[in-house]
Amino acid sequence: MTPSAASPPASAGPLGTSRRSRQTLVRQAIDSLREQIAAGDWPLGTRIPTEPRLAEALGVGRNTVREAVRALVHAGVLECRQGSGTYVISTDELAGAVARRCATAEWRETVEVRRAFEVEAARLAAQRRTPTDVASLDAALADREAAWRGGDLARFVDADLTLHRAIMAAAHNVMLSELYDSIGAAMRATVAEAVGPDLHPDRHVDHTRLVAAIRDGDPERAAREAAAYLGTD
Structure with missing residues:
Protein backbone atom coordinates (compact mmCIF):
# COMPACT_ATOMS: atom_id res chain seq x y z
CA MET A 1 0.00 0.00 0.00
CA THR A 2 1.44 3.41 -1.01
CA PRO A 3 1.55 6.07 1.76
CA SER A 4 -0.61 9.13 1.25
CA ALA A 5 1.21 12.15 -0.23
CA ALA A 6 0.11 14.16 2.81
CA SER A 7 1.78 11.75 5.24
CA PRO A 8 5.16 12.99 6.61
CA PRO A 9 8.19 10.73 6.37
CA ALA A 10 8.47 8.40 9.33
CA SER A 11 11.69 10.05 10.48
CA ALA A 12 10.44 13.66 10.34
CA GLY A 13 8.65 13.57 13.69
CA PRO A 14 11.52 12.30 15.89
CA LEU A 15 14.11 14.45 14.13
CA GLY A 16 11.93 17.54 14.32
CA THR A 17 11.18 16.88 17.97
CA SER A 18 14.87 16.38 18.75
CA ARG A 19 15.79 19.60 16.97
CA ARG A 20 13.06 21.55 18.76
CA SER A 21 14.10 20.07 22.10
CA ARG A 22 17.70 21.13 21.56
CA GLN A 23 16.68 24.63 20.54
CA THR A 24 14.53 24.83 23.66
CA LEU A 25 17.45 23.80 25.87
CA VAL A 26 19.72 26.37 24.26
CA ARG A 27 17.10 29.08 24.69
CA GLN A 28 16.64 28.13 28.34
CA ALA A 29 20.40 28.23 28.87
CA ILE A 30 20.61 31.66 27.23
CA GLY A 40 24.71 40.87 39.12
CA ASP A 41 25.88 37.33 39.84
CA TRP A 42 28.69 38.06 37.36
CA PRO A 43 29.30 41.82 37.40
CA LEU A 44 30.54 43.70 34.37
CA GLY A 45 34.17 42.96 33.65
CA THR A 46 34.21 39.65 35.49
CA ARG A 47 34.85 36.20 34.05
CA ILE A 48 31.95 33.75 33.97
CA PRO A 49 32.44 30.16 35.17
CA THR A 50 34.05 27.59 32.90
CA GLU A 51 31.99 25.57 30.44
CA PRO A 52 31.96 22.37 32.56
CA ARG A 53 30.83 24.29 35.64
CA LEU A 54 28.08 26.06 33.72
CA ALA A 55 26.90 22.77 32.23
CA GLU A 56 26.68 21.25 35.70
CA ALA A 57 24.92 24.29 37.19
CA LEU A 58 22.37 24.52 34.37
CA GLY A 59 21.83 20.78 34.07
CA VAL A 60 22.57 20.69 30.34
CA GLY A 61 25.31 19.39 28.08
CA ARG A 62 28.49 21.28 27.28
CA ASN A 63 27.43 21.70 23.64
CA THR A 64 24.26 23.45 24.80
CA VAL A 65 26.30 25.77 27.03
CA ARG A 66 28.70 26.43 24.17
CA GLU A 67 25.84 27.48 21.87
CA ALA A 68 24.27 29.68 24.56
CA VAL A 69 27.55 31.43 25.27
CA ARG A 70 28.18 31.88 21.55
CA ALA A 71 24.76 33.53 21.18
CA LEU A 72 25.50 35.97 24.00
CA VAL A 73 28.91 36.74 22.53
CA HIS A 74 27.22 37.52 19.22
CA ALA A 75 24.72 39.73 21.08
CA GLY A 76 27.61 41.64 22.63
CA VAL A 77 26.83 40.59 26.21
CA THR A 91 24.13 43.52 30.71
CA ASP A 92 21.69 43.44 27.81
CA GLU A 93 21.43 43.22 24.03
CA LEU A 94 20.91 46.96 23.61
CA ALA A 95 24.20 47.61 25.33
CA GLY A 96 25.67 44.83 23.22
CA ALA A 97 24.52 46.57 20.05
CA VAL A 98 26.25 49.74 21.22
CA ALA A 99 29.39 47.75 21.96
CA ARG A 100 29.38 46.25 18.45
CA ARG A 101 29.06 49.72 16.95
CA CYS A 102 31.97 50.93 19.04
CA ALA A 103 34.06 48.02 17.84
CA THR A 104 33.98 49.45 14.30
CA ALA A 105 34.48 53.08 15.32
CA GLU A 106 37.67 55.00 14.77
CA TRP A 107 39.94 55.49 17.78
CA ARG A 108 39.31 59.26 17.69
CA GLU A 109 35.55 58.76 17.75
CA THR A 110 35.77 56.47 20.76
CA VAL A 111 37.89 59.00 22.66
CA GLU A 112 35.35 61.72 21.87
CA VAL A 113 32.53 59.55 23.22
CA ARG A 114 34.60 58.85 26.33
CA ARG A 115 35.07 62.58 26.74
CA ALA A 116 31.34 63.22 26.57
CA PHE A 117 30.69 60.62 29.28
CA GLU A 118 33.66 61.14 31.57
CA VAL A 119 33.69 64.94 31.77
CA GLU A 120 30.02 65.05 32.76
CA ALA A 121 30.41 62.09 35.12
CA ALA A 122 33.29 63.84 36.90
CA ARG A 123 31.19 66.99 37.26
CA LEU A 124 28.21 65.09 38.65
CA ALA A 125 30.36 62.93 40.92
CA ALA A 126 31.84 66.04 42.55
CA GLN A 127 28.31 67.25 43.27
CA ARG A 128 26.81 63.97 44.44
CA ARG A 129 29.58 61.81 45.92
CA THR A 130 28.95 60.16 49.26
CA PRO A 131 31.54 59.05 51.84
CA THR A 132 31.14 55.52 50.49
CA ASP A 133 31.80 56.75 46.96
CA VAL A 134 34.94 58.56 48.09
CA ALA A 135 36.23 55.43 49.80
CA SER A 136 35.62 53.43 46.61
CA LEU A 137 37.41 56.06 44.53
CA ASP A 138 40.43 56.11 46.84
CA ALA A 139 40.66 52.30 46.79
CA ALA A 140 40.31 52.15 42.99
CA LEU A 141 42.95 54.85 42.54
CA ALA A 142 45.37 52.97 44.80
CA ASP A 143 44.79 49.75 42.85
CA ARG A 144 45.36 51.59 39.57
CA GLU A 145 48.67 53.02 40.75
CA ALA A 146 49.79 49.64 42.09
CA ALA A 147 48.94 48.00 38.77
CA TRP A 148 51.00 50.60 36.91
CA ARG A 149 53.99 50.04 39.16
CA GLY A 150 53.62 46.31 38.62
CA GLY A 151 54.05 46.75 34.86
CA ASP A 152 51.16 44.44 33.92
CA LEU A 153 49.20 46.02 31.04
CA ALA A 154 46.08 43.84 31.40
CA ARG A 155 45.90 44.43 35.14
CA PHE A 156 46.38 48.16 34.68
CA VAL A 157 43.63 48.42 32.06
CA ASP A 158 41.24 46.55 34.38
CA ALA A 159 42.16 48.84 37.28
CA ASP A 160 41.78 51.97 35.15
CA LEU A 161 38.29 50.92 34.01
CA THR A 162 37.36 50.08 37.60
CA LEU A 163 38.30 53.62 38.66
CA HIS A 164 36.25 55.19 35.89
CA ARG A 165 33.28 53.00 36.72
CA ALA A 166 33.61 54.15 40.34
CA ILE A 167 33.42 57.75 39.11
CA MET A 168 30.32 56.85 37.10
CA ALA A 169 28.78 55.26 40.20
CA ALA A 170 29.55 58.41 42.22
CA ALA A 171 27.64 60.45 39.64
CA HIS A 172 24.48 58.58 40.70
CA ASN A 173 22.97 58.51 37.21
CA VAL A 174 21.97 54.95 36.35
CA MET A 175 21.45 55.63 32.65
CA LEU A 176 24.87 57.28 32.35
CA SER A 177 26.53 54.31 34.05
CA GLU A 178 24.75 51.76 31.86
CA LEU A 179 25.61 53.59 28.65
CA TYR A 180 29.21 53.92 29.75
CA ASP A 181 29.40 50.20 30.52
CA SER A 182 28.05 49.48 27.03
CA ILE A 183 31.26 50.81 25.49
CA GLY A 184 33.45 48.79 27.83
CA ALA A 185 35.22 46.79 25.12
CA ALA A 186 36.00 49.91 23.10
CA MET A 187 37.17 51.64 26.27
CA ARG A 188 39.52 48.77 27.01
CA ALA A 189 41.01 49.03 23.53
CA THR A 190 41.62 52.79 23.72
CA VAL A 191 43.23 52.57 27.16
CA ALA A 192 45.47 49.68 26.10
CA GLU A 193 46.52 51.55 22.96
CA ALA A 194 47.20 54.76 24.88
CA VAL A 195 49.49 53.22 27.51
CA GLY A 196 50.72 49.94 26.02
CA PRO A 197 52.43 47.74 25.50
CA ASP A 198 55.20 48.42 28.01
CA LEU A 199 53.63 51.04 30.35
CA HIS A 200 56.32 53.59 29.59
CA PRO A 201 56.50 56.36 32.24
CA ASP A 202 55.86 59.02 29.58
CA ARG A 203 52.42 57.52 29.01
CA HIS A 204 51.27 57.51 32.60
CA VAL A 205 48.21 59.67 33.28
CA ASP A 206 47.88 60.59 36.95
CA HIS A 207 44.26 60.62 38.13
CA THR A 208 45.09 61.81 41.65
CA ARG A 209 43.97 65.40 40.96
CA LEU A 210 40.74 64.16 39.37
CA VAL A 211 39.84 62.08 42.42
CA ALA A 212 40.85 64.97 44.72
CA ALA A 213 38.52 67.36 42.87
CA ILE A 214 35.63 64.93 43.27
CA ARG A 215 36.48 64.39 46.92
CA ASP A 216 36.60 68.18 47.48
CA GLY A 217 33.19 68.62 45.85
CA ASP A 218 34.51 70.93 43.11
CA PRO A 219 32.56 70.08 39.92
CA GLU A 220 34.28 72.55 37.61
CA ARG A 221 37.77 71.44 38.66
CA ALA A 222 36.73 67.79 38.30
CA ALA A 223 35.41 68.45 34.79
CA ARG A 224 38.64 70.25 33.82
CA GLU A 225 40.78 67.37 35.10
CA ALA A 226 38.72 64.84 33.13
CA ALA A 227 38.89 67.00 30.01
CA ALA A 228 42.65 67.45 30.35
CA TYR A 229 43.61 63.77 30.10
CA LEU A 230 41.22 63.28 27.19
CA GLY A 231 42.83 66.03 25.16
CA THR A 232 40.37 68.88 25.54
CA ASP A 233 39.73 71.74 27.92
Missing part, protein backbone atom coordinates in the same frame (compact mmCIF):
# COMPACT_ATOMS: atom_id res chain seq x y z
CA ASP A 31 17.78 32.94 29.43
CA SER A 32 19.42 31.53 32.57
CA LEU A 33 22.77 33.10 31.77
CA ARG A 34 21.14 36.42 30.92
CA GLU A 35 19.19 36.40 34.21
CA GLN A 36 22.32 35.76 36.25
CA ILE A 37 24.16 38.56 34.47
CA ALA A 38 21.26 40.99 34.97
CA ALA A 39 21.05 40.00 38.65
CA LEU A 78 29.89 38.34 26.60
CA GLU A 79 33.39 38.48 25.18
CA CYS A 80 35.76 35.53 24.71
CA ARG A 81 39.40 36.36 25.37
CA GLN A 82 41.90 33.88 24.04
CA GLY A 83 43.68 32.06 26.84
CA SER A 84 41.81 33.95 29.54
CA GLY A 85 38.13 33.00 29.48
CA THR A 86 34.75 34.57 28.77
CA TYR A 87 33.89 37.93 30.34
CA VAL A 88 30.76 40.00 30.87
CA ILE A 89 30.99 43.20 28.83
CA SER A 90 27.36 44.38 28.95
Whole structure:
Protein backbone atom coordinates (compact mmCIF):
# COMPACT_ATOMS: atom_id res chain seq x y z
CA MET A 1 0.00 0.00 0.00
CA THR A 2 1.44 3.41 -1.01
CA PRO A 3 1.55 6.07 1.76
CA SER A 4 -0.61 9.13 1.25
CA ALA A 5 1.21 12.15 -0.23
CA ALA A 6 0.11 14.16 2.81
CA SER A 7 1.78 11.75 5.24
CA PRO A 8 5.16 12.99 6.61
CA PRO A 9 8.19 10.73 6.37
CA ALA A 10 8.47 8.40 9.33
CA SER A 11 11.69 10.05 10.48
CA ALA A 12 10.44 13.66 10.34
CA GLY A 13 8.65 13.57 13.69
CA PRO A 14 11.52 12.30 15.89
CA LEU A 15 14.11 14.45 14.13
CA GLY A 16 11.93 17.54 14.32
CA THR A 17 11.18 16.88 17.97
CA SER A 18 14.87 16.38 18.75
CA ARG A 19 15.79 19.60 16.97
CA ARG A 20 13.06 21.55 18.76
CA SER A 21 14.10 20.07 22.10
CA ARG A 22 17.70 21.13 21.56
CA GLN A 23 16.68 24.63 20.54
CA THR A 24 14.53 24.83 23.66
CA LEU A 25 17.45 23.80 25.87
CA VAL A 26 19.72 26.37 24.26
CA ARG A 27 17.10 29.08 24.69
CA GLN A 28 16.64 28.13 28.34
CA ALA A 29 20.40 28.23 28.87
CA ILE A 30 20.61 31.66 27.23
CA ASP A 31 17.78 32.94 29.43
CA SER A 32 19.42 31.53 32.57
CA LEU A 33 22.77 33.10 31.77
CA ARG A 34 21.14 36.42 30.92
CA GLU A 35 19.19 36.40 34.21
CA GLN A 36 22.32 35.76 36.25
CA ILE A 37 24.16 38.56 34.47
CA ALA A 38 21.26 40.99 34.97
CA ALA A 39 21.05 40.00 38.65
CA GLY A 40 24.71 40.87 39.12
CA ASP A 41 25.88 37.33 39.84
CA TRP A 42 28.69 38.06 37.36
CA PRO A 43 29.30 41.82 37.40
CA LEU A 44 30.54 43.70 34.37
CA GLY A 45 34.17 42.96 33.65
CA THR A 46 34.21 39.65 35.49
CA ARG A 47 34.85 36.20 34.05
CA ILE A 48 31.95 33.75 33.97
CA PRO A 49 32.44 30.16 35.17
CA THR A 50 34.05 27.59 32.90
CA GLU A 51 31.99 25.57 30.44
CA PRO A 52 31.96 22.37 32.56
CA ARG A 53 30.83 24.29 35.64
CA LEU A 54 28.08 26.06 33.72
CA ALA A 55 26.90 22.77 32.23
CA GLU A 56 26.68 21.25 35.70
CA ALA A 57 24.92 24.29 37.19
CA LEU A 58 22.37 24.52 34.37
CA GLY A 59 21.83 20.78 34.07
CA VAL A 60 22.57 20.69 30.34
CA GLY A 61 25.31 19.39 28.08
CA ARG A 62 28.49 21.28 27.28
CA ASN A 63 27.43 21.70 23.64
CA THR A 64 24.26 23.45 24.80
CA VAL A 65 26.30 25.77 27.03
CA ARG A 66 28.70 26.43 24.17
CA GLU A 67 25.84 27.48 21.87
CA ALA A 68 24.27 29.68 24.56
CA VAL A 69 27.55 31.43 25.27
CA ARG A 70 28.18 31.88 21.55
CA ALA A 71 24.76 33.53 21.18
CA LEU A 72 25.50 35.97 24.00
CA VAL A 73 28.91 36.74 22.53
CA HIS A 74 27.22 37.52 19.22
CA ALA A 75 24.72 39.73 21.08
CA GLY A 76 27.61 41.64 22.63
CA VAL A 77 26.83 40.59 26.21
CA LEU A 78 29.89 38.34 26.60
CA GLU A 79 33.39 38.48 25.18
CA CYS A 80 35.76 35.53 24.71
CA ARG A 81 39.40 36.36 25.37
CA GLN A 82 41.90 33.88 24.04
CA GLY A 83 43.68 32.06 26.84
CA SER A 84 41.81 33.95 29.54
CA GLY A 85 38.13 33.00 29.48
CA THR A 86 34.75 34.57 28.77
CA TYR A 87 33.89 37.93 30.34
CA VAL A 88 30.76 40.00 30.87
CA ILE A 89 30.99 43.20 28.83
CA SER A 90 27.36 44.38 28.95
CA THR A 91 24.13 43.52 30.71
CA ASP A 92 21.69 43.44 27.81
CA GLU A 93 21.43 43.22 24.03
CA LEU A 94 20.91 46.96 23.61
CA ALA A 95 24.20 47.61 25.33
CA GLY A 96 25.67 44.83 23.22
CA ALA A 97 24.52 46.57 20.05
CA VAL A 98 26.25 49.74 21.22
CA ALA A 99 29.39 47.75 21.96
CA ARG A 100 29.38 46.25 18.45
CA ARG A 101 29.06 49.72 16.95
CA CYS A 102 31.97 50.93 19.04
CA ALA A 103 34.06 48.02 17.84
CA THR A 104 33.98 49.45 14.30
CA ALA A 105 34.48 53.08 15.32
CA GLU A 106 37.67 55.00 14.77
CA TRP A 107 39.94 55.49 17.78
CA ARG A 108 39.31 59.26 17.69
CA GLU A 109 35.55 58.76 17.75
CA THR A 110 35.77 56.47 20.76
CA VAL A 111 37.89 59.00 22.66
CA GLU A 112 35.35 61.72 21.87
CA VAL A 113 32.53 59.55 23.22
CA ARG A 114 34.60 58.85 26.33
CA ARG A 115 35.07 62.58 26.74
CA ALA A 116 31.34 63.22 26.57
CA PHE A 117 30.69 60.62 29.28
CA GLU A 118 33.66 61.14 31.57
CA VAL A 119 33.69 64.94 31.77
CA GLU A 120 30.02 65.05 32.76
CA ALA A 121 30.41 62.09 35.12
CA ALA A 122 33.29 63.84 36.90
CA ARG A 123 31.19 66.99 37.26
CA LEU A 124 28.21 65.09 38.65
CA ALA A 125 30.36 62.93 40.92
CA ALA A 126 31.84 66.04 42.55
CA GLN A 127 28.31 67.25 43.27
CA ARG A 128 26.81 63.97 44.44
CA ARG A 129 29.58 61.81 45.92
CA THR A 130 28.95 60.16 49.26
CA PRO A 131 31.54 59.05 51.84
CA THR A 132 31.14 55.52 50.49
CA ASP A 133 31.80 56.75 46.96
CA VAL A 134 34.94 58.56 48.09
CA ALA A 135 36.23 55.43 49.80
CA SER A 136 35.62 53.43 46.61
CA LEU A 137 37.41 56.06 44.53
CA ASP A 138 40.43 56.11 46.84
CA ALA A 139 40.66 52.30 46.79
CA ALA A 140 40.31 52.15 42.99
CA LEU A 141 42.95 54.85 42.54
CA ALA A 142 45.37 52.97 44.80
CA ASP A 143 44.79 49.75 42.85
CA ARG A 144 45.36 51.59 39.57
CA GLU A 145 48.67 53.02 40.75
CA ALA A 146 49.79 49.64 42.09
CA ALA A 147 48.94 48.00 38.77
CA TRP A 148 51.00 50.60 36.91
CA ARG A 149 53.99 50.04 39.16
CA GLY A 150 53.62 46.31 38.62
CA GLY A 151 54.05 46.75 34.86
CA ASP A 152 51.16 44.44 33.92
CA LEU A 153 49.20 46.02 31.04
CA ALA A 154 46.08 43.84 31.40
CA ARG A 155 45.90 44.43 35.14
CA PHE A 156 46.38 48.16 34.68
CA VAL A 157 43.63 48.42 32.06
CA ASP A 158 41.24 46.55 34.38
CA ALA A 159 42.16 48.84 37.28
CA ASP A 160 41.78 51.97 35.15
CA LEU A 161 38.29 50.92 34.01
CA THR A 162 37.36 50.08 37.60
CA LEU A 163 38.30 53.62 38.66
CA HIS A 164 36.25 55.19 35.89
CA ARG A 165 33.28 53.00 36.72
CA ALA A 166 33.61 54.15 40.34
CA ILE A 167 33.42 57.75 39.11
CA MET A 168 30.32 56.85 37.10
CA ALA A 169 28.78 55.26 40.20
CA ALA A 170 29.55 58.41 42.22
CA ALA A 171 27.64 60.45 39.64
CA HIS A 172 24.48 58.58 40.70
CA ASN A 173 22.97 58.51 37.21
CA VAL A 174 21.97 54.95 36.35
CA MET A 175 21.45 55.63 32.65
CA LEU A 176 24.87 57.28 32.35
CA SER A 177 26.53 54.31 34.05
CA GLU A 178 24.75 51.76 31.86
CA LEU A 179 25.61 53.59 28.65
CA TYR A 180 29.21 53.92 29.75
CA ASP A 181 29.40 50.20 30.52
CA SER A 182 28.05 49.48 27.03
CA ILE A 183 31.26 50.81 25.49
CA GLY A 184 33.45 48.79 27.83
CA ALA A 185 35.22 46.79 25.12
CA ALA A 186 36.00 49.91 23.10
CA MET A 187 37.17 51.64 26.27
CA ARG A 188 39.52 48.77 27.01
CA ALA A 189 41.01 49.03 23.53
CA THR A 190 41.62 52.79 23.72
CA VAL A 191 43.23 52.57 27.16
CA ALA A 192 45.47 49.68 26.10
CA GLU A 193 46.52 51.55 22.96
CA ALA A 194 47.20 54.76 24.88
CA VAL A 195 49.49 53.22 27.51
CA GLY A 196 50.72 49.94 26.02
CA PRO A 197 52.43 47.74 25.50
CA ASP A 198 55.20 48.42 28.01
CA LEU A 199 53.63 51.04 30.35
CA HIS A 200 56.32 53.59 29.59
CA PRO A 201 56.50 56.36 32.24
CA ASP A 202 55.86 59.02 29.58
CA ARG A 203 52.42 57.52 29.01
CA HIS A 204 51.27 57.51 32.60
CA VAL A 205 48.21 59.67 33.28
CA ASP A 206 47.88 60.59 36.95
CA HIS A 207 44.26 60.62 38.13
CA THR A 208 45.09 61.81 41.65
CA ARG A 209 43.97 65.40 40.96
CA LEU A 210 40.74 64.16 39.37
CA VAL A 211 39.84 62.08 42.42
CA ALA A 212 40.85 64.97 44.72
CA ALA A 213 38.52 67.36 42.87
CA ILE A 214 35.63 64.93 43.27
CA ARG A 215 36.48 64.39 46.92
CA ASP A 216 36.60 68.18 47.48
CA GLY A 217 33.19 68.62 45.85
CA ASP A 218 34.51 70.93 43.11
CA PRO A 219 32.56 70.08 39.92
CA GLU A 220 34.28 72.55 37.61
CA ARG A 221 37.77 71.44 38.66
CA ALA A 222 36.73 67.79 38.30
CA ALA A 223 35.41 68.45 34.79
CA ARG A 224 38.64 70.25 33.82
CA GLU A 225 40.78 67.37 35.10
CA ALA A 226 38.72 64.84 33.13
CA ALA A 227 38.89 67.00 30.01
CA ALA A 228 42.65 67.45 30.35
CA TYR A 229 43.61 63.77 30.10
CA LEU A 230 41.22 63.28 27.19
CA GLY A 231 42.83 66.03 25.16
CA THR A 232 40.37 68.88 25.54
CA ASP A 233 39.73 71.74 27.92
